[in-house]
Amino acid sequence: MTILQCLQMISFADKDMNDNFILMRQLQLKTFGIAREILGAREVSLKSNAETVGMLRTELIHTYPSLGGLGSIMIAVNRQYAQDDNAISPDDEIAILPPVSGG
Amino acid sequence: MIKLTEKAIDVQKVIDTASSLGAGAVDVFIGTVRNNAHGKTVLWLEYESYESMAIAEIKKIVDEACHQWPLLGWGVSHRIGTLKPGEVSVVVAVSTPHRRDAFEACQFIIDAIKERVPIWKKEVFEDGEEWISARPAASVLAHH
Numbered sequence: 001m002t003i004l005q006c007l008q009m010i011s012f013a014d015k016d017m018n019d020n021f022i023l024m025r026q027l028q029l030k031t032f033g034i035a036r037e038i039l040g041a042r043e044v045s046l047k048s049n050a051e052t053v054g055m056l057r058t059e060l061i062h063t064y065p066s067l068g069g070l071g072s073i074m075i076a077v078n079r080q081y082a083q084d085d086n087a088i089s090p091d092d093e094i095a096i097l098p099p100v101s102g103g
Numbered sequence: 104m105i106k107l108t109e110k111a112i113d114v115q116k117v118i119d120t121a122s123s124l125g126a127g128a129v130d131v132f133i134g135t136v137r138n139n140a141h142g143k144t145v146l147w148l149e150y151e152s153y154e155s156m157a158i159a160e161i162k163k164i165v166d167e168a169c170h171q172w173p174l175l176g177w178g179v180s181h182r183i184g185t186l187k188p189g190e191v192s193v194v195v196a197v198s199t200p201h202r203r204d205a206f207e208a209c210q211f212i213i214d215a216i217k218e219r220v221p222i223w224k225k226e227v228f229e230d231g232e233e234w235i236s237a238r239p240a241a242s243v244l245a246h247h
Binding site: 030032033034037070071076079080081095097098099100101102103 | 134150151152153155156157159181192193213216217218219220221222223224225234235236
């Protein structure tokens with residue numbers, strides 16, 4: 001990846017309440033089932049501070065409280081169920097998976 | 104054979120894929136759409152999937168079954184899209200030399216599909232609709 005591409009991917013958010021600058025990254029999320037209805041689109045672009053799956057889940061539930069009501073939201077990274085300590089980057093295919101109900 | 108399809112599942116084709124001349128048993132599970140839920144009439148179901156991951160997860164489940172039972176052949180087909188009551192939503196077929204292994208492997212595969220393959224369904228009633236929540240996610244991670 002070139003430096004230019006890196007700079008394009010990284011954007012600085014507005015100052016927060018404490019006047020600190022926070023490094024935000026743009027994450028692309030795929031959503032399914034009721035999570036798609038809550039987030040409002042199949043693909044969602046999210047400015048995020050999250051470095052791990054656990055941090056992303058916390059951010060999402062903060063932004064979309066009804067996700068928290070579902071009980072268990074799994075997050076897949078590159079088409080694999082991911083643990084909370086799994087690191088994430090803007091290059092990853094990240095998917096928000098409500099409880100499955102196939103069959 | 105692993106297939107996610109928006110068209111009607113050809114049950115015989117899944118069975119043929121699973122069959123083997125060395126097998127003494129073919130076990131088939133056919134899941135169908137019920138016309139009722141929670142005491143209400145179901146008009147139709149909407150299925151959706153995370154297709155690439157769903158196929159990968161089904162493959163993992165079949166690999167696990169192959170390690171546990173002497174499968175000679177297998178086939179899995181899952182329907183996506185709008186299904187009316189009575190329609191076939193999923194078919195699992197396996198063949199083994201003897202029947203007990205076929206029963207067990209087939210049950211393992213359909214149970215694991217319902218538990219951890221990223222497919223979702225919504226029930227549509229006359230007076231509303233509802234996404235079905237299956238098992239808690241903790242049981243998913245236990246397998247990884």
